[in-house]
Amino acid sequence: MHFQPLYRRVLFLLPLIVLGACDMQAKDDDDQEAADEEEVAAIPVEVGHPTRGDIFAVYSATAALEADGEAEVVAKVGGEIIELLVEEGDIVKSGQILARLDGDRLRLETRQARANLSKLEQEYKRNTDLRERGLISADAFENIRYEMDSLRAAYNMARLELSYTEIKAPIDGVVADRYVKIGNTISAEEPVFHVSDMDPLLGYLHVPEREFRKLRPGQPVRISVDAIPDESFSGIVARISPTVSAETGTFKVTVEVAENEGHLKPGMFGRFNIIIDKHEQAILVRSSAIVVGDVETVVYVIEDGVARRRPITTGYTSGGNIEILEGLTGDEEIVVVGQSGLKDGTRISIINPATG
Numbered sequence: 001m002h003f004q005p006l007y008r009r010v011l012f013l014l015p016l017i018v019l020g021a022c023d024m025q026a027k028d029d030d031d032q033e034a035a036d037e038e039e040v041a042a043i044p045v046e047v048g049h050p051t052r053g054d055i056f057a058v059y060s061a062t063a064a065l066e067a068d069g070e071a072e073v074v075a076k077v078g079g080e081i082i083e084l085l086v087e088e089g090d091i092v093k094s095g096q097i098l099a100r101l102d103g104d105r106l107r108l109e110t111r112q113a114r115a116n117l118s119k120l121e122q123e124y125k126r127n128t129d130l131r132e133r134g135l136i137s138a139d140a141f142e143n144i145r146y147e148m149d150s151l152r153a154a155y156n157m158a159r160l161e162l163s164y165t166e167i168k169a170p171i172d173g174v175v176a177d178r179y180v181k182i183g184n185t186i187s188a189e190e191p192v193f194h195v196s197d198m199d200p201l202l203g204y205l206h207v208p209e210r211e212f213r214k215l216r217p218g219q220p221v222r223i224s225v226d227a228i229p230d231e232s233f234s235g236i237v238a239r240i241s242p243t244v245s246a247e248t249g250t251f252k253v254t255v256e257v258a259e260n261e262g263h264l265k266p267g268m269f270g271r272f273n274i275i276i277d278k279h280e281q282a283i284l285v286r287s288s289a290i291v292v293g294d295v296e297t298v299v300y301v302i303e304d305g306v307a308r309r310r311p312i313t314t315g316y317t318s319g320g321n322i323e324i325l326e327g328l329t330g331d332e333e334i335v336v337v338g339q340s341g342l343k344d345g346t347r348i349s350i351i352n353p354a355t356g
Contacts, residue, residue, distance in 0.1 A: 042349040045338035047302055050285045050330045055316045055323045057277035058222075059214060061205040065225070065257070067266045069197030071171045073098065076164040077106070078187040081180050086193075088178050092169040098193055099180070103165035110162050113155035120148045173197035176266070201257040201264055203235070203272055206250040214276045215240060221255050222273045225264065234258040237274060277316070283328055284321040289336045290314065299328070300335040300342050302350070307335055309344040 079101035086098050127144050130136040177194035180186060203223070207215065221235035238256040245251070255272055257264060264270075290312075291298050297314060300307040312327030328334075335342065342348070 042347045043307075043338060043341050044349045044351045045300075045307070045335045045342070046352045047333050047350050048286060048289070048336040049333060050283050050324065050328055051321075052281050052330060053284055053321075054278060054280050055282045055284060055318050055321065056275045056279075057316045058273040058275055058318065059207070059211055060271065060273050061207060061253075062269065062271050063203040063205050063255075065201045065203055065264055065266055065268045065270050067173070067176075067196035067198050068200055068202055069171050069173060071169075071173070071195045071197075072191050073167060073170060073193040073195060075101065075167060075186050075188055075190050075192055077101065077161050078185070078190075079103070079106075079165060080185045081182050081192075084178070084180075084182055086175050086178075088175050090175045092173060092175060092195060094169055094172050096169045097166045098169055098175070099167040101165040101167070101186075103162055106158065106162040106165060110155070110158040113151065113158040117148070117151040117155045120144070120151050124148050167192055169193075169195055171195055171197050172199075196266055198264075198266060201266065202238070203255040203257070203270055205253040205255060205272060206245075206248065207253050209244045209249050209251060212244070212251060215253060215274060220275045222275070223255070223257060223264075224271045224273075225268045227265075227268055228263060231263070233264060235272070279316060279323060282315065283324040283330045285324055285328070285334060286336050287317065287320055287322050289334050289339075290322055291339050300339055301328075302333040302335065302348065305347060307339075307342045307344070307346045307348050309342075310334075 081099060082102050083100040084098075085100075086092060086096075092098065124144050127136055127141055131138070131141045173195040174197075175193055176196045179191050179193065186192065215237060217237050217240055219237040221237060223233040223235050224231070225233075235255045235257045237253060239254040241252040243251065253274075255274070285299065289299050291300070296311045298309050298311050301310045302308075310327055310332075313325040315323030315325045317323070335348070338348075
């Protein structure tokens with residue numbers, strides 16, 4: 001008689017038990033999902049610290065290096081090359097003999113001119129005595145003197161042409177090119193050598209007029225060339241043209257290479273970085289840490305395991321570093337790689353030790 005009410009109670013409670021079990025399972029699933037979301041939210045990043053150091057503002061330009069002096073050495077008389085005394089690459093001084101021509105003909109002509117002059121000088125001396133005694137007319141005496149002066153000029157010209165058989169360097173420098181060989185017969189005004197004065201080497205920069213007020217003589221310059229990629233060289237702004245070209249809107253700046261030691265050569269393509277300003281002990285961060293937005297420029301600072309968006313004001317850029325004028329004190333830990341997925345408050349996971 002009492003089994004039927006108990007059976008009914010069990011049937012009544014069974015749905016409630018099933019619903020309770022479902023609720024517990026749903027709660028467990030929600031907790032797991034929240035944990036998974038928290039795990040996904042921790043974005044891996046690399047971090048670093050700002051550093052302090054000097055940073056420079058530079059004006060950069062390119063130009064070919066040129067010798068300060070260039071001279072094409074030409075023969076002043078014709079003849080056969082009988083001796084070459086220098087080769088390409090040799091350092092020479094102004095007036096140094098570089099080559100000799102066959103001078104036999106000119107040497108004979110000089111001796112003949114000297115003999116003719118000596119003969120007339122003796123005649124002039126005798127006629128001087130005759131003129132003083134009134135035994136020769138003034139016109140005849142003047143004709144002798146005129147002829148003697150003409151022969152002296154011819155003798156001097158012959159000596160000069162003979163001296164031209166020694167081809168000499170017109171400037172100090174380095175033999176850049178040799179155009180002849182022993183045995184070649186050359187004519188007057190034919191090029192024989194090219195000499196370059198490479199101390200100093202120069203770079204001629206054509207700078208837009210908007211930069212005129214930033215540049216001045218004496219500013220230091222760092223120079224690099226493609227041919228020697230692992231070295232840089234010092235220079236200085238030597239001269240600045242006072243005028244601007246109406247055609248190009250540029251003015252000429254002459255840079256002088258201060259140290260060379262023979263590594264740099266005329267014709268090398270150079271990159272010139274003129275240092276126009278310097279900020280000492282500035283706060284510097286790697287350029288990869290900077291996020292440039294439409295409205296503001298920011299870095300992400302790590303605070304209690306999350307990334308905080310920090311607006312900044314930047315200054316000079318040099319060598320992969322950017323100067324921070326406002327927004328950082330220099331003691332912060334900042335994200336340097338991995339900012340693309342960050343928002344203000346995003347949890348992060350650091351995958352490298354903090355460095356500069």
